Amino acid sequence: MNCKDAIPWMHEYLDGDLSGPEAAKLKEHLLTCRDCRAMFEQFERTEALVRSLTPVPVPGDLTARIMNGIPMPKRRGAWLRWVRRHPAASVAAVFALVMLTSFATMWNEDSELIVKGTDLEHVQIRGNTVIVPAGQTVRGNLMVQGGEVQVEGEVSGNLTVIDGTVNMASTARIAGQYKKVDQALDYVWYKLNDWATAITH
Ligand SMILES: [Zn+2]
Known part of the structure; x- marks a missing residue:
């Protein structure tokens, strides 16, 4: 397996779409290729953050869920794919998401003008x-x-x-x-959209 083939397989793996033998081949490549391993770790981190922020109607307090690391129901967003398929932007994406996560966490405590x-x-x-x-x-x-x-x-x-x-x-x-x-998460999407627009134009 070469690195060019490995990347789409990583996406499929993270989507849960990779079969056992394919996953084994991917793992073999990741064990021998430091670049791909680094990229895979980046994808995983991005995925975890993105998933924790994906707005799906869930009972209970969203902030508490984020803070306590309770997994969100799985849902694949279009922009999640966008982030994952633009690896060069992943570092920036993770950074922006971390910032926005803290922002969303503080939201309810901050009602001043x-x-x-x-x-x-x-x-x-x-x-x-x-x-x-x-x-x-x-x-x-x-x-x-x-x-x-x-x-x-x-x-x-x-x-x-x-x-x-x-x-x-x-x-x-x-x-x-x-x-x-009207809501913290809407604001997060608004900022992300802003950011995505800025770097894709
Ligand atoms: Zn590689």
Whole structure:
């Protein structure tokens, strides 16, 4: 077996699709080829992380499941395949997933208002409400988490609202994309999608 053949077999093995004799051949190759072994370990780590984050409706607290390492029901996502078939990106993928896992874990503990943007000069914050006043332009992207957003003016970039509500006045204008995200995991997918888009374009 050469290395070129080994890679698709690794994917099949991790999918549980490799027969006994084939698995034995793959194992033989992995024992003798350090490069493939390293790659296989990378696939396994990525797979474990991806699986732990795959959003399937499960009873109980997701965070607790992740923290306690309770396995998720098996489900093959399209993007799992994407990650696995782009080994060069695997290290970055694992890194991003680890970061996002910690992020999802902290989610429920953190309900305070968070406002992020490149230009917050004209943004008003009153209590839990973030206001883009009429006649004002926020240059760049605006992200609000855990609050209400009242848009009367203009946002020249993207508006992202996480776990919050949005009121658009008739004068409101969002030049970029407007996204509303309601749960931690949705946000994780949103970030992953962002990241995948960034590195595949
Ligand atoms: Zn090899």
